[in-house]
Amino acid sequence: MKRRLWFTMAFAGLCLGASAAGDALRFNAENYTLKSLQMPDGEMVSYKAYEGIYYVKNVEDSTYQTLNLYVPFGVKDTDSVPILLRTYVGGYMASTAKTPSATDATGRALKEGYVVCIPGSRGANSVVKRNGEEVYTGIAPNGLLDLKAAVRYLHYNDEVMPGDANRIFTDGTSAGGAMSALLGATGNGKDYEPYLEKMGAAPARDEVFAAICYCPITDLEHADCEYEWLYSCTNDGIRGLDESQKAVSEELAALCPDYLRSLNLTTPSGEKLTADNYRNYLKNLLMASMQRALQEGAEIPDSIGVVFYQEKQDFMGAGPRRSRPSGERRFPEGLDGREAPSFGPAGRPPRMELHTDFVADLNLDRYLTYVASVTPLKTPPAFDQEGVLVETASPENKVFGNAQGESANFTIFSLQRRTKDSNAVLDEELRHRIYLMNPMNFIGGDSQTTLAGHWYIRHGARDRDTSFLVPVNLATKLQNTGVEVDFALPWNRPHTGDYNLDDLFAWMKRVAEGK
Structure with missing residues (x-):
């Protein structure tokens, strides 16, 4: 059961209450708006929208280094429900923090009662002006670091925000599928610590419970x-x-x-x-x-x-x-x-x-x-x-x-x-940055990372954006480590993601409940 520290916060001036007051990374449960989403079947799903949250203290690119959090109406701060973290990274480009969609896993997750987190992240095309010069901010591994910082934000605020940070499902397609695989394979990895500390990421864990990877463009x-x-x-x-x-x-x-x-x-x-x-x-x-x-x-x-x-x-x-x-x-x-x-x-x-x-x-x-x-x-x-x-x-x-x-x-x-x-x-x-961007380097062997225990990997049977060997090797190496892997090459599917949501959410429900 998710633990809460409200009893501590009730004592003004004591440890948590005092530190939270000046903590830029502390979640504000009162700062939301009410919104709704019409699902394909006509059902309206209402939710609280917490948007534009900075997940690092040292923000380099304010366009991308924010996250949005969506909580189905009726879910309380004390409710221990899973969190779907959906990245919209594509082509290793930058991605802003987006809103839920009725046609992908984010809308379905809200309907199922999950908390949804949609972080932005820097990518190859993200640029800021510094001293009059253009600086490209999304070179590897910055996009991954942003997503890891978002995961740390969820863990850091687990006691004061809706959702259970111990049951985070990451979801992404293509390069986003690669990012999901990296989040699943590199939890708490020491190689990333100096970067995250420099960014001002929350001092918290960054492992995830499960990784959903559609056609991951990785290795x-x-x-x-x-x-x-x-x-x-x-x-x-x-x-x-x-x-x-x-x-x-x-x-x-x-x-x-x-x-x-x-x-x-x-x-x-x-x-x-x-x-x-x-x-x-x-x-x-x-x-x-x-x-x-x-x-x-x-x-x-x-x-x-x-x-x-x-x-x-x-x-x-x-x-x-x-x-x-x-x-x-x-x-x-x-x-x-x-x-x-x-x-x-x-x-x-x-x-x-x-x-x-x-x-x-x-x-x-x-x-x-x-x-x-x-x-x-x-x-x-x-x-x-x-x-x-x-x-x-x-x-x-x-x-x-x-x-x-x-x-x-x-x-x-x-x-x-x-x-x-x-x-x-x-x-x-450069070799070190390449190493940090390949989940295959962190699965099995003597890797000092926390590996997600559950994996859902799909690569369409007519998807030629990368070789079939890439997802097959990823799934097989994970299976060889003993973690649970649900892998398939869906018949006649091209390079797409978030399909067969009935299958996906049946799997999510089963693993979230430990069945």
């Missing part, structure tokens, strides 16, 4: 080689790379097996996961997604590489009239379809027909060609592109740049090609 220093290793099968076909692009793709792809080996990942069956068996591992995850979609009424054409077989049920559903062909199985090994997301027509029950299709196999190269046919693939390098085949800086090049607005390469591969120096290396300060 940036390895994302290029993972992209080319997976999609190289399309280079001479639908991707249509020219000779110089193919050469870069092949060089990058060759780096991937060593990286996969270095992760020391194991499958649920205990098999070491390497480049030799990875494609089959990924194929099984995609087949499970397809099987779940079939059960819920989706139509999947066999032209995209999927192989079906049918079982005939008698009228009373007594079972198949013929046995399955030798070697085929109903679900991929180690999966039964339940780990895949609920997808297809909303609320539609599984099909009840005399002929039931099952996914027997998948031609992965053909399927990847299908993915590339829906949305053209990125050209190599997909992320650290500046100075390799084009001079244009990616958002990631900008976020790893400097306060003067100069972008930077963040992989040795791209740095050496841009500088045409095979001995070029990233400087120590």
Whole structure:
């Protein structure tokens, strides 16, 4: 149960009452306005809106370093309800503290009785004037530091504000999904302490209870080689790379097996996961997604590489009239379809027909060609592109740049090609900032961080904004540490987030209640 210190505050001049009076980071429970939000079903949700709250003492950029807090009407300060912290970071750009939306998880959370926190944060495009000069304030890891400071604000004020800071769910999509993963993986990390202290963040913990990550664009220093290793099968076909692009793709792809080996990942069956068996591992995850979609009424054409077989049920559903062909199985090994997301027509029950299709196999190269046919693939390098085949800086090049607005390469591969120096290396300060922006560095091993105990990770089955390897590696490494991970590649989903909210909030309710 959430503890309260109102009895202490009642004594003017005593410890908490005296210190809170001059504390710029103390939450003011009286400073709110009443607002309401109309949900898609017409229901009106009323809530208290606490907006424009600074979460650090040393504010560098007042446009972004604030948070908004929304409390469903009727929730008391003493109520121990979960908190949804939703970041709207995209493309590693800055994001202001926004208001709840009826069409995403923020509105649904208010309807479910959750407290909602929406922090702003600096990003690659945030700029302030200092001594007449433009200063870029959102270079890595500043955006993450802002979000961690917002989490600290919630913990610091846990005794005097609505919501339970011990049950914070973070939620983000794309680069925001990466930020959610970082918040989940780096709780109380000592590497971040000097930065947060300098910012004037609250002296409190910054771990979170659970991380919700939609299509996280993360593991940036390895994302290029993972992209080319997976999609190289399309280079001479639908991707249509020219000779110089193919050469870069092949060089990058060759780096991937060593990286996969270095992760020391194991499958649920205990098999070491390497480049030799990875494609089959990924194929099984995609087949499970397809099987779940079939059960819920989706139509999947066999032209995209999927192989079906049918079982005939008698009228009373007594079972198949013929046995399955030798070697085929109903679900991929180690999966039964339940780990895949609920997808297809909303609320539609599984099909009840005399002929039931099952996914027997998948031609992965053909399927990847299908993915590339829906949305053209990125050209190599997909992320650290500046100075390799084009001079244009990616958002990631900008976020790893400097306060003067100069972008930077963040992989040795791209740095050496841009500088045409095979001995070029990233400087120590930049390497440290890159390290702080990768959740994979803080999961397992001897990491001194507090890892979130619950993870909900989704990456659409036709999302090509990063390689499937990125979310699969993240989920697998988390599973290998023993934390709870609900992971799937939702069938036919593009690069989006906050979908299947019924599934999401059923999961949130279950883990929040410890079930």
